[in-house]
Amino acid sequence: MEIYEFGKELISEAGDFIRGRMLEDFRVDAKLNPNDLVTDVDHETEAFIYERILEHWPEHRIIGEEGHGTDVEDTRGVLWIVDPIDGTLNFVHQLQNFAISIGVYIDGKPYAGFILDVMNDNLYHALAGKGAYKNDVRLGRMQDTHLAKSLIALNSNWVIKEGIGHTFTEVVKDARSTRSYGSAALDFVNTAQGIVSAALFFRLHPWDYAAGMIILAETGGVTTNLLGEEINILKKDSVLAGNPGIHEELKQYFTSDEKFIASHRKAHGEK
Ligand code: 2AM
Ligand code: CA
Ligand code: CA
Structure with a gap:
């Protein structure tokens, strides 16, 4: 305390x-x-x-x-x-x-x-x-949402990036809309409050998510990397944070895409 x-x-x-x-x-x-x-x-x-x-x-x-x-x-x-x-x-x-x-x-x-x-x-x-x-x-506990009726936080840089952009493009097409705030920490607290339903990042560092993950978890949210794997607090990684329902839905886009997985492994290594 x-x-x-x-x-x-x-x-x-x-x-x-x-x-x-x-x-x-x-x-x-x-x-x-x-x-x-x-x-x-x-x-x-x-x-x-x-x-x-x-x-x-x-x-x-x-x-x-x-x-x-x-x-x-x-x-x-x-x-x-x-x-x-x-x-x-x-x-x-x-x-x-x-x-x-x-x-x-x-x-x-x-x-x-x-x-x-x-x-x-x-x-x-x-x-x-x-x-x-x-x-x-x-802050109250978050509600499960579906991508089709959700706002998600996503930086457009990842949508235009070779090797991974095609997967983010599918996510953008299926979402109600995207928002880009420019601060990962604020994306986490926006997610915790339901201002957006999820936040996605291809690369963050420990200082970008160390606090946000804890705050989000306390509102019932889930944080993993984009492949659904646990994040190591000492390493950079991709990040998928959201309410449990949309987290599960979004994870499928990335884990079902071999080209994305290969690019992810190249950027972040094997778990
Ligand atoms: P910063 O402002 O501390 O650099 C912007 O989309 C978010 O991504 C911010 O949280 C920003 O943190 C972080 N960021 C900026 N440049 C980055 C990079 N090259 N790789 C990963 N994250 C970055
Ligand atoms: Ca940062
Ligand atoms: Ca900084």
Whole structure:
């Protein structure tokens, strides 16, 4: 419980830090490709979170997108998995629609998830087994839906990608419609609230889903990779998150498609 209360305070303070920092200029750099951006604020926020955790809990371990914890190879003890800004393109272009995401795992088991929609100042949080909340309001259990009557969150980049796009195209054709929000963490909380019924990604990293998976599970949602396999919290993978009914329905598109499976194995390896 102490870690849970600490986590809520920490992410709120990190949100204050970002909102304050946005009043000054910040630098934007490209990472591996020109559309993959990182800013000073990503680095500074990760450092802020990292230092606060270690000040309080020197024995805890931390993995962060912007470089902390590259030496972490197992899930022993208390592990914090941090994305200081999820939706950096939204942060740079829109100055809104981005989140801080923090997941806590103890000996590899989900413990607590925190996602702060920074500019709306909405804190989504869950303690495993104790329900998920938006601020002080408990989120209800999700209802099963069918794809034909559902909105799903999906980035169009995956629909046009060679080797996998044909499968996503079938999903798009059969869905009521798609939405693309640009932050995986916000896609998870939108799914948890039924704003969309599912969210699909061909490639995410642990910091993108560590918190979201825990929050979604607490509303009755299911998260696996697109082939229906369990996600390893230390590895990048595809992600299929949704209510149990649509999750089962969507899984069939990917598991019945040999070409998709081969591309998936090439990108993510054998389980
Ligand atoms: P980021 O903003 O922390 O980079 C956007 O569709 C979502 O995908 C965001 O959660 C974003 O996280 C993540 N993302 C951005 N670039 C990515 C990439 N090259 N591979 C996987 N995920 C990515
Ligand atoms: Ca991210
Ligand atoms: Ca990020």
